[in-house]
Structures are given as C-alpha cells and as structure tokens.
Amino acid sequence: MRMFKYLALAGAMATATASFAEERFITIGTGGQTGVYFVVGQSICRLVNRGTAEHNLKCTAPSTGGSIANINAIKAGDMDMGVAQSDWQYHAYNGSSEFEGNKFDNLRAVFSVHGEPFTVIARADANIKSFDDLKGKRVNIGNPGSGQYATMQVVMDALGWTMDDFALASELKPAEQAAALGDNKVDAIIYTVGHPNGSIQEAVSTVEANLVPVTGEAIDKLIADNPYYAAATVPGGMYEGSPEDTNTFGVKATFVTSADVPDDVVYQVVKAVFDNFDRFKRLHPAFETLSEEQMISDGLSAPLHPGAEQYYKERGWIQ
Ligand code: GLU
Numbered sequence: 001m002r003m004f005k006y007l008a009l010a011g012a013m014a015t016a017t018a019s020f021a022e023e024r025f026i027t028i029g030t031g032g033q034t035g036v037y038f039v040v041g042q043s044i045c046r047l048v049n050r051g052t053a054e055h056n057l058k059c060t061a062p063s064t065g066g067s068i069a070n071i072n073a074i075k076a077g078d079m080d081m082g083v084a085q086s087d088w089q090y091h092a093y094n095g096s097s098e099f100e101g102n103k104f105d106n107l108r109a110v111f112s113v114h115g116e117p118f119t120v121i122a123r124a125d126a127n128i129k130s131f132d133d134l135k136g137k138r139v140n141i142g143n144p145g146s147g148q149y150a151t152m153q154v155v156m157d158a159l160g161w162t163m164d165d166f167a168l169a170s171e172l173k174p175a176e177q178a179a180a181l182g183d184n185k186v187d188a189i190i191y192t193v194g195h196p197n198g199s200i201q202e203a204v205s206t207v208e209a210n211l212v213p214v215t216g217e218a219i220d221k222l223i224a225d226n227p228y229y230a231a232a233t234v235p236g237g238m239y240e241g242s243p244e245d246t247n248t249f250g251v252k253a254t255f256v257t258s259a260d261v262p263d264d265v266v267y268q269v270v271k272a273v274f275d276n277f278d279r280f281k282r283l284h285p286a287f288e289t290l291s292e293e294q295m296i297s298d299g300l301s302a303p304l305h306p307g308a309e310q311y312y313k314e315r316g317w318i319q
Contacts, residue, residue, distance in 0.1 A: 137188060178200070229249050292317060
C-alpha cells in the first residue's frame with residue numbers, strides 16, 4: 001500500500017512537471033491602463049489564450065510606461081513582444097534619435113495596428129487654440145518611457161523650444177493626466193494615442209476642454225522628411241468640446257518583437273490574431289477600420305519576424 005501510494009504520487013508529479021515544462025509564458029508590453037496599447041495587448045492575449053490547449057502558450061499583457069519602455073524591455077529579454085509607435089520602431093532599429101548608441105539590430109516587426117495622432121488637449125479656461133499657445137503654460141509632456149514624451153522632444157527640437165518655454169512640464173502617466181487637467185494642476189496634456197481612448201474621454205467629462213491643432217511649417221517639414229509621420233485628424237464630435245475636426249500629425253501603433261523570440265511563438269500569436277480577425281476588430285473602436293493589407297505593411301521599418309512572415313505567406317498576403 002505504501003509503495004503504491006508513493007508510485008501514484010511520483011506519477012502525478014511527473015505529469016505535472018511534464019505539462020509545466022511544455023507551457024511557455026509570453027509577455028506583451030503595452031502602455032497605461034487608460035490608453036489603447038493596453039487594449040491591444042489584452043486583446044491579443046485573449047485570443048492567444050483561447051488556444052493554450054493546442055499550443056501551450058500563455059500570454060499576459062501588463063500595463064507599462066509605453067513605446068520606449070517596451071522596446072527596451074524586449075531588447076533586455078524581459079518581455080517577448082510589445083506595442084511601439086512607428087517612429088520609435090524606426091529609431092530603435094536604426095539607432096537614431098532617442099536610440100543613438102542603443103541600436104536594436106534584433107528588433108523585428110510583426111504588424112501595425114491603429115493610427116495614433118499626436119494629441120493635445122487643453123482646459124477651455126487656458127485659452128489654448130494653437131500649439132504655440134502652449135508657451136508659458138503648464139503642460140503634461142508624459143512619463144519618460146512613453147512614446148508621447150519622446151515624440152514631444154522631437155516636436156520641441158523642430159520648433160527650437162526647450163522645457164523652459166513652459167511654466168511647468170509635468171511627467172505624469174496617462175492614468176494620472178485626466179485628473180490633473182480636471183484639478184487645474186496642468187493646462188494641457190500631450191498624448192500620442194488611438195481614438196477614442198479612456199484618458200481623453202475622462203478628461204473631457206471632468207472639465208470643459210478642447211483639442212488643439214498641431215500644424216504649421218515645422219510640422220509639415222517633420223511629415224515631409226520622415227516616412228513614419230503622416231498628417232492625421234481627430235474627427236470632430238468624437239469628444240465633447242471639439243465639434244470640428246482637429247488637424248495634427250501622427251504615427252502608427254505597431255506590434256514588435258525580437259529575433260530571439262522563436263518563430264513558432266510569433267507564428268502562433270499572429271495566427272491567433274488573424275484567424276480571429278473579426279473578433280479582434282470588435283475589441284476596440286480604434287480597431288474597427290483595420291485591414292490585413294495595411295497591417296502587414298504600414299509603419300513597419302524593422303524586418304518582419306520570420307514567424308509572422310510564415311503566416312502571411314501561408315495566407316498568400318506576401319510572396
Ligand atoms: N503611444 C503611447 C506610447 O507609445 C501609448 C498610447 C497607448 O497606450 O495607447 O507610449
């Protein structure tokens with residue numbers, strides 16, 4: 001009897017160890033909880049985890065600091081995949097701008113997602129009608145590690161501005177910025193993000209506020225000189241207080257990984273998304289207009305990961 005018990009226990013342990021060893025945990029870097037990256041990561045994981053019984057992948061998508069933090073975490077091997085703005089994908093792969101001296105040769109593109117207008121929203125009582133009006137104001141330029149923080153530096157360089165041009169340059173996270181605007185701690189917030197999003201919805205429901213156009217010669221030049229920027233518009237009526245279209249420039253949210261992540265892992269993640277594409281598109285209004293064709297080409301500057309390439313070839317989307 002004793003012997004039997006022992007054997008049964010050993011058997012159970014062996015089984016447990018075997019299935020544990022086969023499971024692989026993958027982590028996707030996102031952004032703040034009130035942004036859209038968080039929904040991208042959560043949506044991808046939801047679709048991946050529906051198939052765990054077949055492929056043994058278990059996916060989690062925690063909130064992070066955003067684009068730059070995600071790229072750095074993937075480079076360090078702390079995360080497997082992540083969402084990043086197309087401008088920062090470009091610079092990380094090419095070792096330029098913020099990534100000078102920190103080139104990420106092994107960065108790989110998987111697909112792009114929604115467009116992200118560089119968005120400025122201001123309290124109505126601050127009377128900010130153009131980007132120039134931000135001078136002398138209290139502005140949340142975003143948390144270090146976020147895409148908006150880094151892209152804001154590019155815009156300021158293009159305009160010849162420094163932090164001293166603001167009365168205050170705060171570095172609050174997306175989850176904190178709407179309350180700061182509502183509590184009159186800042187006059188305006190900067191956010192590179194898909195629309196509609198929770199953060200700006202929260203801001204306009206707590207205080208009278210308006211979107212601010214980001215236009216002019218310096219912006220036109222940024223768009224003309226850089227393939228990862230394009231003119232962008234936040235549609236009128238999307239947020240209370242902004243009935244007209246707001247013109248600005250924008251980037252694409254892209255999904256990236258490392259060449260060190262195995263092909264079959266990336267293949268299964270891509271398959272989970274595109275085999276269930278209609279379901280994916282229903283998970284956020286910013287995904288509604290996505291098309292497979294655009295997602296596998298727009299905003300991608302690093303080489304495609306071979307696991308993604310394999311799936312796109314199987315579907316006949318690429319040669
Ligand atoms: N574009 C932002 C970033 O790169 C994140 C926006 C979001 O979370 O949806 O950090």
